Amino acid sequence: MMEPLIEVKDLSQEFHLTKGLLQSLRLEKGKIVKQDKVVHAVNQVSFRIEKGEVFSLVGESGCGKSTTARTIIRLLEPSGGQVLYKGADISHLSAHELLPYRKNMQMIFQDPYASLNPRQRVEEIIMEPMLFHGIAKDKKDAREQCMDILNRVGLRPEQAGRYPHQFSGGQRQRIGIARALAVRPEFIIADEPVSALDVSIQAQILNLLMDLKDEFHFSCLFIAHDLSVVRHISDRLGVMYLGAIVEVGDKHTLFGNPLHPYTKVLFSAVPTVGEKPLVEHIDAMGEIPSPVNLPEGCFFCDRCPYAVDRCRRERPALREIEPGHQAACHIL
Amino acid sequence: MEHEVRAEKTSWWKHFLKSEFFYHYKNNLPAIIGSILVLFAILTAVAGRFLAPQNPYDLTQISLMDSYLPPAWLDGGKLSFLLGTDEQGRDILSAIIYGSASSIMIGLVGMAASCCIGTTLGLIAGYFGGKVDAVIMRIADIQLSFPSMLIALFIMSVFGRGVGKLLIALTMVGWVTYARTVRGETLSVKKMEYVEAARTIGLPNRIIILKHVLPNVVNSIIVLATIQIGNFILTEATLSFLGVGVPITEPSLGLLVKTGFDVLFSGLWWASVFPGLYIMLIVFGINLLGDFLRDELNPNLK
Amino acid sequence: MLKYIVKRFVQMIVVLFVVSILVFMLTNFIGDPVDMLVPENATVEQVESARARLGLNKPLPVQYGIFLKDVLHGNFGKSYTYGKPAMGLIMERMPATLELVAIAALLVLFIAIPLGVYAGAYPKRRSSRIIMSGSILGISLPSFWVGMMMIYIFAVMLRALPASGRGNTVNVLGVNLSVFAPGGLRFLILPAVTLALTNVATTLRLTRSGIMENMRQDYIKFARAKGVSSRSLLFGHALKNALIPVITIFGMDLGNMIAFTTITETIFAWPGMGKLLIDAINKSDRPIIVAYLMTAACMFVVLNFVVDLLYTLVDPRIELR
Amino acid sequence: MENNILLDVKGLKTYFHTFKGVVKAVDDVSFTLKEGEILGIVGESGSGKSVTSFSILKLVEDPGVVEAEQILFDGRDLSRASEKDMIKIRGKDISMVFQDPMTSLNPLYTIQRQMEEVLILHEPQMNAAQRKARCLELLSAVGIPNPQERLKEYPNQFSGGMRQRVIIAIALATNPRLLIADEPTTALDVTIQEQILELMRKLVKEHNTALILITHDLAVVSQMVDRINVMYCGKLVETGSTEDIVSFNAHPYTEGLLNSIPKLYEDRDRLDYIPGMVPNMFELPEGCYFAPRCRYCQEICRHQQPAMREVGPGHLAACHFPLKKKDDGNRDAAVSPAAVRTEEGK
Amino acid sequence: GGGTTGTTTAAGTGGTNGAQADAGASQDSASGKDSLVIAMASDILSMDPYKYDEGPTNQVMLHIYEAMLMQDADMKFQPCLAESWETSDDGLTWTFHLREGVKFHDGEEMDSADVLASIKTAMNPDSPSAFSGYTSTFSKVEAPDAHTVTITTDTPNPLMLFHVAQIYVLKQENVEGKTEEEISDVVVGTGRYKFVEQVKEDHLDLTANEDYWGEVPEIKNVRFRPITNEATRTATMLTGEVDFTIDISVRDIDRLDGTDGISVLRQQGLREIYLNLDSREDSPLFPGQKNPMSDPKVRQAMYLAIDEDTIIKNIMNGCAFEMNSIIPENYVGYTPVEREKYDPEKAKQLLAEAGYPDGFEVTLDASNDRYMNDEQIAQAVAGFLEKVGIKVNLNLMPKSNFFTYIKPAENKSMLLQTGWADASGDGLSLLHDMLRTYDRESGQGTVNRGHYSNAEVDALISEAFNEFDDARRGELVAKAEKIARDDYAYIPLHFEQDTYAIKDTLNYTPRMNKYVLAWEFSYK
Numbered sequence A: 001m002m003e004p005l006i007e008v009k010d011l012s013q014e015f016h017l018t019k020g021l022l023q024s025l026r027l028e029k030g031k032i033v034k035q036d037k038v039v040h041a042v043n044q045v046s047f048r049i050e051k052g053e054v055f056s057l058v059g060e061s062g063c064g065k066s067t068t069a070r071t072i073i074r075l076l077e078p079s080g081g082q083v084l085y086k087g088a089d090i091s092h093l094s095a096h097e098l099l100p101y102r103k104n105m106q107m108i109f110q111d112p113y114a115s116l117n118p119r120q121r122v123e124e125i126i127m128e129p130m131l132f133h134g135i136a137k138d139k140k141d142a143r144e145q146c147m148d149i150l151n152r153v154g155l156r157p158e159q160a161g162r163y164p165h166q167f168s169g170g171q172r173q174r175i176g177i178a179r180a181l182a183v184r185p186e187f188i189i190a191d192e193p194v195s196a197l198d199v200s201i202q203a204q205i206l207n208l209l210m211d212l213k214d215e216f217h218f219s220c221l222f223i224a225h226d227l228s229v230v231r232h233i234s235d236r237l238g239v240m241y242l243g244a245i246v247e248v249g250d251k252h253t254l255f256g257n258p259l260h261p262y263t264k265v266l267f268s269a270v271p272t273v274g275e276k277p278l279v280e281h282i283d284a285m286g287e288i289p290s291p292v293n294l295p296e297g298c299f300f301c302d303r304c305p306y307a308v309d310r311c312r313r314e315r316p317a318l319r320e321i322e323p324g325h326q327a328a329c330h331i332l
Numbered sequence B: 001m002e003h004e005v006r007a008e009k010t011s012w013w014k015h016f017l018k019s020e021f022f023y024h025y026k027n028n029l030p031a032i033i034g035s036i037l038v039l040f041a042i043l044t045a046v047a048g049r050f051l052a053p054q055n056p057y058d059l060t061q062i063s064l065m066d067s068y069l070p071p072a073w074l075d076g077g078k079l080s081f082l083l084g085t086d087e088q089g090r091d092i093l094s095a096i097i098y099g100s101a102s103s104i105m106i107g108l109v110g111m112a113a114s115c116c117i118g119t120t121l122g123l124i125a126g127y128f129g130g131k132v133d134a135v136i137m138r139i140a141d142i143q144l145s146f147p148s149m150l151i152a153l154f155i156m157s158v159f160g161r162g163v164g165k166l167l168i169a170l171t172m173v174g175w176v177t178y179a180r181t182v183r184g185e186t187l188s189v190k191k192m193e194y195v196e197a198a199r200t201i202g203l204p205n206r207i208i209i210l211k212h213v214l215p216n217v218v219n220s221i222i223v224l225a226t227i228q229i230g231n232f233i234l235t236e237a238t239l240s241f242l243g244v245g246v247p248i249t250e251p252s253l254g255l256l257v258k259t260g261f262d263v264l265f266s267g268l269w270w271a272s273v274f275p276g277l278y279i280m281l282i283v284f285g286i287n288l289l290g291d292f293l294r295d296e297l298n299p300n301l302k
Numbered sequence C: 001m002l003k004y005i006v007k008r009f010v011q012m013i014v015v016l017f018v019v020s021i022l023v024f025m026l027t028n029f030i031g032d033p034v035d036m037l038v039p040e041n042a043t044v045e046q047v048e049s050a051r052a053r054l055g056l057n058k059p060l061p062v063q064y065g066i067f068l069k070d071v072l073h074g075n076f077g078k079s080y081t082y083g084k085p086a087m088g089l090i091m092e093r094m095p096a097t098l099e100l101v102a103i104a105a106l107l108v109l110f111i112a113i114p115l116g117v118y119a120g121a122y123p124k125r126r127s128s129r130i131i132m133s134g135s136i137l138g139i140s141l142p143s144f145w146v147g148m149m150m151i152y153i154f155a156v157m158l159r160a161l162p163a164s165g166r167g168n169t170v171n172v173l174g175v176n177l178s179v180f181a182p183g184g185l186r187f188l189i190l191p192a193v194t195l196a197l198t199n200v201a202t203t204l205r206l207t208r209s210g211i212m213e214n215m216r217q218d219y220i221k222f223a224r225a226k227g228v229s230s231r232s233l234l235f236g237h238a239l240k241n242a243l244i245p246v247i248t249i250f251g252m253d254l255g256n257m258i259a260f261t262t263i264t265e266t267i268f269a270w271p272g273m274g275k276l277l278i279d280a281i282n283k284s285d286r287p288i289i290v291a292y293l294m295t296a297a298c299m300f301v302v303l304n305f306v307v308d309l310l311y312t313l314v315d316p317r318i319e320l321r
Numbered sequence D: 001m002e003n004n005i006l007l008d009v010k011g012l013k014t015y016f017h018t019f020k021g022v023v024k025a026v027d028d029v030s031f032t033l034k035e036g037e038i039l040g041i042v043g044e045s046g047s048g049k050s051v052t053s054f055s056i057l058k059l060v061e062d063p064g065v066v067e068a069e070q071i072l073f074d075g076r077d078l079s080r081a082s083e084k085d086m087i088k089i090r091g092k093d094i095s096m097v098f099q100d101p102m103t104s105l106n107p108l109y110t111i112q113r114q115m116e117e118v119l120i121l122h123e124p125q126m127n128a129a130q131r132k133a134r135c136l137e138l139l140s141a142v143g144i145p146n147p148q149e150r151l152k153e154y155p156n157q158f159s160g161g162m163r164q165r166v167i168i169a170i171a172l173a174t175n176p177r178l179l180i181a182d183e184p185t186t187a188l189d190v191t192i193q194e195q196i197l198e199l200m201r202k203l204v205k206e207h208n209t210a211l212i213l214i215t216h217d218l219a220v221v222s223q224m225v226d227r228i229n230v231m232y233c234g235k236l237v238e239t240g241s242t243e244d245i246v247s248f249n250a251h252p253y254t255e256g257l258l259n260s261i262p263k264l265y266e267d268r269d270r271l272d273y274i275p276g277m278v279p280n281m282f283e284l285p286e287g288c289y290f291a292p293r294c295r296y297c298q299e300i301c302r303h304q305q306p307a308m309r310e311v312g313p314g315h316l317a318a319c320h321f322p323l324k325k326k327d328d329g330n331r332d333a334a335v336s337p338a339a340v341r342t343e344e345g346k
Numbered sequence E: 001g002g003g004t005t006g007t008t009t010a011a012g013t014g015g016t017n018g019a020q021a022d023a024g025a026s027q028d029s030a031s032g033k034d035s036l037v038i039a040m041a042s043d044i045l046s047m048d049p050y051k052y053d054e055g056p057t058n059q060v061m062l063h064i065y066e067a068m069l070m071q072d073a074d075m076k077f078q079p080c081l082a083e084s085w086e087t088s089d090d091g092l093t094w095t096f097h098l099r100e101g102v103k104f105h106d107g108e109e110m111d112s113a114d115v116l117a118s119i120k121t122a123m124n125p126d127s128p129s130a131f132s133g134y135t136s137t138f139s140k141v142e143a144p145d146a147h148t149v150t151i152t153t154d155t156p157n158p159l160m161l162f163h164v165a166q167i168y169v170l171k172q173e174n175v176e177g178k179t180e181e182e183i184s185d186v187v188v189g190t191g192r193y194k195f196v197e198q199v200k201e202d203h204l205d206l207t208a209n210e211d212y213w214g215e216v217p218e219i220k221n222v223r224f225r226p227i228t229n230e231a232t233r234t235a236t237m238l239t240g241e242v243d244f245t246i247d248i249s250v251r252d253i254d255r256l257d258g259t260d261g262i263s264v265l266r267q268q269g270l271r272e273i274y275l276n277l278d279s280r281e282d283s284p285l286f287p288g289q290k291n292p293m294s295d296p297k298v299r300q301a302m303y304l305a306i307d308e309d310t311i312i313k314n315i316m317n318g319c320a321f322e323m324n325s326i327i328p329e330n331y332v333g334y335t336p337v338e339r340e341k342y343d344p345e346k347a348k349q350l351l352a353e354a355g356y357p358d359g360f361e362v363t364l365d366a367s368n369d370r371y372m373n374d375e376q377i378a379q380a381v382a383g384f385l386e387k388v389g390i391k392v393n394l395n396l397m398p399k400s401n402f403f404t405y406i407k408p409a410e411n412k413s414m415l416l417q418t419g420w421a422d423a424s425g426d427g428l429s430l431l432h433d434m435l436r437t438y439d440r441e442s443g444q445g446t447v448n449r450g451h452y453s454n455a456e457v458d459a460l461i462s463e464a465f466n467e468f469d470d471a472r473r474g475e476l477v478a479k480a481e482k483i484a485r486d487d488y489a490y491i492p493l494h495f496e497q498d499t500y501a502i503k504d505t506l507n508y509t510p511r512m513n514k515y516v517l518a519w520e521f522s523y524k
């Protein structure tokens, strides 16, 4: 097998909610107690993305998809684990050492507005990385490329001189996409890139992504909620729950035969336009556990209709159920 | 605006006239008034020497006999001394014209210098944090503990008097305001997602600071800068009041106000009121223009 | 947090150290204190004896060493002019300045911020324009001029307020204050207003610009959609987001007002510390200058520390390291 | 149940007067909404969906100007209501879920404060404990785990979907009579989305609330709503019951929209989409705004703006040549008479 | 309590004092006819009378403390704590007979031991005292009995009475072995007023000493208010918050005079403003060239070039008195002198004769915050000199810098505008300081800032020091003065005018030496 483009090994990410001694002290029943709160946003996530592949992450909102993405691209220092880019560990490189990788990795942010500098015009936003990474020879070239890319994401050239806040939500998202595509990266992390778009534009963008993928052979970590989009675009996908991957597999096997109870719950909830649902409706009862106090056993066991005793005691590991299809569940 | 200007270089002036910037400017009376005042003040400062009725600092041209003549329209005034004279028999109008050159220079250059130094240091401190921040901010603290009077006095004792030296003193005092404000805002701005986005592009810190942080803190900088121009002109007056201002041979508006101030109660109001009014006009103009610029540079307000 | 405080404390010591060295070097240039002490027709002998008495005949580093040793024993030296412990002199004058500054700071807070918020929220209104123009007045006239004019109008012409001085004081918790003395506030009004004026303008303008910037944000719109009244919208939501530069500047202004109210105190014959400093500078009274500036430095470090803490209270995203 | 008309919007026009010209973000839109009714608004991004809802709440800011013949809410004309009255209505009678969850929460206040604010304003009888209890209840309802702890956190500590849920919780807090949900589930996974939609349905049922659901997700629309408004370039181009729109859509734009949805059971290399671009808002075409992109476009479409006209009972479309779909619901097989006509025209 | 030295806000007299303290509130300080508020230009520097020999401090001290002698309004010496005194024939021994029954404010009697202790305090070179100059000639001080003090000097000292009049008498137990701080903490004197309280830079209250040995003053409560800013002083006077103001700005005179209920008092002061010219031929300040000002012709030309009348009229607003000789009126050695007429033509001619037809370049150093209108005067002087072709570089500086310029030892200034005041009443003292050849060691010519040196003058001064007869000494002094004047050793400008503002309800005649003494006031 070829060396994967990206390999994530046991990646973990924690947020310390208590910044210092003073804040961790709390008055409880007349006593001062010290409590340290840690959000375990990502727990030992491992997956690999081959060259030219689109790998999707789906899962509950708040389960740590964005955090995984941000850790991979090193906006956050990982608190554990490794990220290998073409075999090289980039998870502990300094900002300077990271520089050569920056051009090859780009991110489309979930938040289309906050990630755009309100004081930069759209053209500046897009031309900046191009010029910086030498994609464009000069300003003129950059402008041409910029107009081209704007065109492709469905923005009009005369809108190039506007500021982000003058756009509607969907338009802003497209600016973010254009920026990421501008440097023709090898690897794109797309954090819900199309969720704010209307279906027509969404289709356009997805087509664009596919075209570019064919053209430049880039790989993509794709985060989305819309399973039909995921199914359309990705080659493989991982299902996340509470910061951990519970099921990974090829698109066809996974959609054809979802194994993990959470995956089933997820698929059963997909709304459709006049089509029958993927999976018969399953009710997932119970509370979603908090990432602050992780349960001891399987994270899903509280809501799992099939849970057995063992699930509450022991955390299941990811294991291969069928070729190219892994799941983390005791009862399979 | 900018990109339109670029689009067609040949007739940028025409483009400017058609631009949004000019459109807003045209419809903003305060901005027009402001720029007329500022332009007038600068022109006077630069070219006024050739127009002034008298060189008030050529001691051979003035005569003590003319001292404290009231403005021309009052009883006892002379037409040759339109705004009256001071105790040396100096024409106030000429003195204002000559003095405004120093004052505007003090205001503008002093502001520019402290703004550049302060903003740079503030950005660096806020963005990098940690040791760099601590060092810069503690230097700021030290600087803050020295009053401008003491610094001016020190510079004067060591290097002598002069507008240039005063500028050094004012800059030494002035940068801190920017540094601290900019740092404070940088602390907040650097946590913004667009700064993170810039980091994922791989932009070096230098560029992130310049292109992503700076524009988002520029608001306060403009406010402070416009205020500071006036403030420096006035500080100079105050230093003159304390006896450590510009030398009497390189006059300034502040100095005129100060000397005139001594005789304010005696009914010889013109010696201080006219320079004072002129300072007000300049400061007013600069602030009107500054307000406009700040609003114009803020895309959120469009 | 605790670690951070300790760190800042250590930094403060360094700052104080540097300030004292700088003052030692600076004051050496601005004049010879002995000149101010002895009569102009003093003989060399008299001059030298005065110099020896003040310990100024030793080389500067030695003088500094002695000073440092004394400081470690809590002794900042005796004023050359007053012959009294410098720190005592400063502390003695401090209450007068502090009460003046307190009033001025309140004026800044309660005038500048509301007006700035108003002008920022409704920038197109005529009243906002008047506020903005009015605020320029505050920064386009030298404070000695403004102070004098106030005296002229309110004391001389209208006879409404006293022209100068502090009036009688009452002893509150061991400190002599005039705010609490009957009629004491009347003495405070003019100097406090004069002192506040420039700062009002700066604060007002910064507040306005911040408010204008923030009023267009989505969260403001969302708050409006919640039915939040425009008042709490402005003061609750927008103001907090505009506060960072305002507290920075206010912190510095406050420090400056406390440490360097020289002009106002001179004009209003207010017996505060600012006058002490200016007199000390004029007489090259190094012990006072050193003690004074070290006090000022101490205050600035603490103030700026408080400002930094306030940042984190205002914006939870800001981390202190 | 006899349902009254709760909202009656007539001739709503919201124009932005910018330097470059006037952006007609909403141009002459009229619709009505009954109590307990769910209205879906779909449309191209930038077509004025959000601005329509802002206009109803009078939240449009400079340089936007709202003009309307009337915006009758519960018998009151909001277009003429004062800001003071609006403050009482907003959040209490009409609440809105904002589209962008990331920027709609004040970054400097805890979630709790922002949630309680609306309760303090509109449920003054509640005491602090009750408010907190209500907040907890709401957070649990929108599926945020560990709400007790979460209340004390700041927005930046929440994931995108969690913020969106907080915004929904805030909007639901007062059980409004009209809820405008502007793309409320874009950042949510399907299970949560289901939960949220269920919550809204419950609100509609229990409190007879009217709901305007703005969304791109046609699947959601088709499951949730009673009626659908389709907008394009600030204009209402089609309106009708859900079935009318999904199965018997008459406007070519609606058709294009539906065709763009990726299919869950179908593997395709490329997705269909509507070719061309949304026209420049400053230089809108003379005739039908959709004409440049319309496959059925004819001469008249380029010159004359089509008016809304009835194509079925309660089903209106603004098209010179409305599509006629067969009743068997098999859209793909539909042969558009208009298309035929186009060919004939040539 | 902070801010006060001995907060003894005397209960007995507190009533009236309190009313007076409310000055601002009532807008009228003189609520009673026995109170007086005096605004002065600067605060006293120390409550230790031996610390500073400086106008404002002395003025306040004179209310509390007394010396054996006291100068009257005409600068003549009158008995005070000493009822009488005599000199031995050789002029070396002075015997003072102390007044009996004089009590300190604390009720204890004053005797010769107190005087002795006070003189010793003044003499002690290690003490902070600045008064050792007055005792520098004393070789022996003794007290033969409780009411007699003898002072012996090495050389005859014609200025003895002046010197003795400067030495305040404090209680022995309060001064002996005491530090300055301790001295200033216990304010107990024999004077007409008792100390009540001081808030630095705000006010200093005194109350009449009802047990005074002489006439108990009519004004019972006195408050001194230091108000440094001229304009504020004027304003405070205008509002009626103070009854009397010392040092009003020359430009405010018309304003105050024109105000109902306020008058202005004018008195020629002792402070003389003049120019020092570097007159050394080999002055280090003119390296590699001849010092032009070493030529008396040049100095004369400069003298003639300055139109002092106009300066007095236009810059001093008439508030100055032409100065022609350095010796003030009434002083020993004073002779009336006419000023030479302003004559720029002649000045130019003289310059040409001296070989400077195109003038030369000098720097005029002057202070800008020390003397009345010093900055303006300097500008005017420079203007006049420029008009005859002398290029003048103006160097104006605040007093802290200025002091290094005025030391003859520093050798920094070629042309210096300064002032000098001498309250001794004797021209000899002035000559000694101003015209005697500067000598670092012996302390002669300490303010001879132009390094003027003339053997003839020096000899006459030495001779005058041995002459006890005022008239004869006066002749010598006048002679020496004339030589120097004809030599244009300095260019006299003017005597400052001491200007006071007073409420019309009060009577007061100012003193020549500018001391404002509360007991000399009376209500009409």
Ligand SMILES: Nc1ncnc2c1ncn2[C@@H]1O[C@H](COP(=O)(O)OP(=O)(O)OP(=O)(O)O)[C@@H](O)[C@H]1O
Binding pocket: A166, A167, A168, A169, A170, A171, A196, A198, B302, D016, D018, D023, D025, D043, D044, D045, D046, D047, D048, D049, D050, D051, D052, D062, D063, D099, D281
């Ligand atoms: N402040 C403004 N100034 C100028 N134009 C504006 C402003 N706000 C909105 N618009 C314009 O109004 C139009 C409608 O915007 P709106 O936000 O309603 O779109 P939308 O239908 O909600 O789109 P999306 O689905 O992308 O959110 C857009 O073309 C937008 O550019």
Ligand SMILES: Nc1ncnc2c1ncn2[C@@H]1O[C@H](COP(=O)(O)OP(=O)(O)OP(=O)(O)O)[C@@H](O)[C@H]1O
Binding pocket: A015, A016, A017, A039, A040, A041, A060, A061, A062, A063, A064, A065, A066, A067, A068, A110, A291, D156, D157, D158, D159, D160, D161, D162, D187, D188, D189
């Ligand atoms: N800066 C932070 N401080 C504390 N907690 C955080 C922070 N950022 C994220 N979290 C927490 O980490 C968890 C995972 O967040 P993340 O943004 O990765 O979720 P997500 O999977 O992207 O969800 P969504 O689909 O809603 O965007 C959440 O519980 C969130 O509250």
Ligand SMILES: [Mg+2]
Binding pocket: A065, A066, A067, A110, A191, D159, D160, D161
């Ligand atoms: Mg996310």
Ligand SMILES: [Mg+2]
Binding pocket: A168, A169, D049, D050, D051, D099, D182
């Ligand atoms: Mg929208």
